[in-house]
Amino acid sequence: MNSALKLLSQWLAANQYSFAFVNSTLNVFYLSNFYCQPHERLLGLLVFPSGEPVLVCPLMEVARAKSEGWTYEIIGYNDSEDPWQKIAAIVGDRVGPEPVIAVEKEQLPLFRAEALQKTFPGCRFSAVEAKLRELRNIKSDGEVQVLREAAALADKAVEIGVAALAEGKTEMEVVAEIEYNMKKLGVARMSFPTMVLFGAKSAESHGSPGDTRLQAGDLVLFDLGVVHKGYCSDITRTFAFKSITPEFEKIYEITLKANEAAIAASAPGVRVGDIDKAAREVITAAGYGEYFTHRVGHGLGIDVHEYPSMNGENDDLLALGMAYTIEPGIYLPGRGGVRIEDDVVITADGCETLTKFPKHLQIIG
Numbered sequence: 001m002n003s004a005l006k007l008l009s010q011w012l013a014a015n016q017y018s019f020a021f022v023n024s025t026l027n028v029f030y031l032s033n034f035y036c037q038p039h040e041r042l043l044g045l046l047v048f049p050s051g052e053p054v055l056v057c058p059l060m061e062v063a064r065a066k067s068e069g070w071t072y073e074i075i076g077y078n079d080s081e082d083p084w085q086k087i088a089a090i091v092g093d094r095v096g097p098e099p100v101i102a103v104e105k106e107q108l109p110l111f112r113a114e115a116l117q118k119t120f121p122g123c124r125f126s127a128v129e130a131k132l133r134e135l136r137n138i139k140s141d142g143e144v145q146v147l148r149e150a151a152a153l154a155d156k157a158v159e160i161g162v163a164a165l166a167e168g169k170t171e172m173e174v175v176a177e178i179e180y181n182m183k184k185l186g187v188a189r190m191s192f193p194t195m196v197l198f199g200a201k202s203a204e205s206h207g208s209p210g211d212t213r214l215q216a217g218d219l220v221l222f223d224l225g226v227v228h229k230g231y232c233s234d235i236t237r238t239f240a241f242k243s244i245t246p247e248f249e250k251i252y253e254i255t256l257k258a259n260e261a262a263i264a265a266s267a268p269g270v271r272v273g274d275i276d277k278a279a280r281e282v283i284t285a286a287g288y289g290e291y292f293t294h295r296v297g298h299g300l301g302i303d304v305h306e307y308p309s310m311n312g313e314n315d316d317l318l319a320l321g322m323a324y325t326i327e328p329g330i331y332l333p334g335r336g337g338v339r340i341e342d343d344v345v346i347t348a349d350g351c352e353t354l355t356k357f358p359k360h361l362q363i364i365g
Contacts, residue, residue: 013049020047024107049081054332100123133307138321149352150233165178191225191232191304203337216242232304236341258282258328259340266351273316279328297325
């Protein structure tokens with residue numbers, strides 16, 4: 001049993017829970033190393049305070065679950081079978097009357113909660129999310145290495161995007177070149193829809209690429225990431241195409257200083273909110289505080305946005321192995337914006353910056 005499963009079992013025992021029922025794709029992957037998008041079918045992992053866990057998945061996925069390293073019992077079912085009947089038959093005798101079941105309250109649909117209640121009469125629910133967030137929050141050495149590899153692929157994607165820039169090209173044409181070439185490098189999927197924004201659209205912090213064509217003097221914002229061995233990367237770089245105005249050159253340097261200040265502040269024992277504060281103070285002191293409209297970053301792992309939220313009100317403390325983004329930005333509505341984002345992981349004496357693509361101002365073309 002891997003360390004995450006062992007720790008979850010110990011937590012269940014300490015809290016006198018009967019078992020945990022985990023049904024979200026990402027948490028099942030985290031605990032089992034089996035990634036499955038079951039669509040409307042049931043995917044679940046039953047973890048007990050003692051004894052071995054049980055995986056529930058469509059019959060068509062059983063062989064793949066085994067090939068990806070799952071060595072414990074699997075309840076496989078076909079499309080004409082009721083998986084809940086099979087669950088009751090196989091694990092019912094391991095569960096006492098009126099069990100307390102730890103579930104993902106944010107991820108468990110009502111119809112599945114009702115199925116659990118029917119399968120285990122008199123059961124009560126408790127939330128398992130906080131424990132799973134706690135476990136996922138601290139990355140092992142192996143997880144950090146995968147995050148490094150994912151960040152290197154994100155660096156490569158930015159390099160491909162920059163090489164694709166040409167006057168008259170649309171944002172979507174550049175997106176297509178990035179994703180096509182990443183597929184050729186073996187990247188099955190991106191962390192989120194790749195963002196390439198030109199000119200005034202670079203002021204849209206979560207803008208959508210479209211048919212805007214690249215012109216001389218435009219800012220170009222890339223925000224992208226890849227999923228590698230189940231783990232995500234997330235990088236933002238901003239460039240100028242052929243020329244840049246003095247004001248946007250100034251804004252770029254302010255944003256870069258904010259990024260560097262937040263990285264310099266990152267170390268074990270530091271309050272999470274102080275990372276946001278470090279970046280925000282730089283931008284506010286330069287007179288652009290109202291144009292930095294979001295938190296400084298977010299946790300990073302098997303989900304591109306996970307715990308912790310790197311907002312100024314978060315009083316939690318950074319700890320060894322925590323991974324997150326640092327992405328300050330300044331956005332002038334209708335004119336353009338700059339964001340510079342890196343992935344970092346907390347080390348014993350500070351942090352390691354995983355994304356390596358150069359951050360100095362580059363004028364392309």
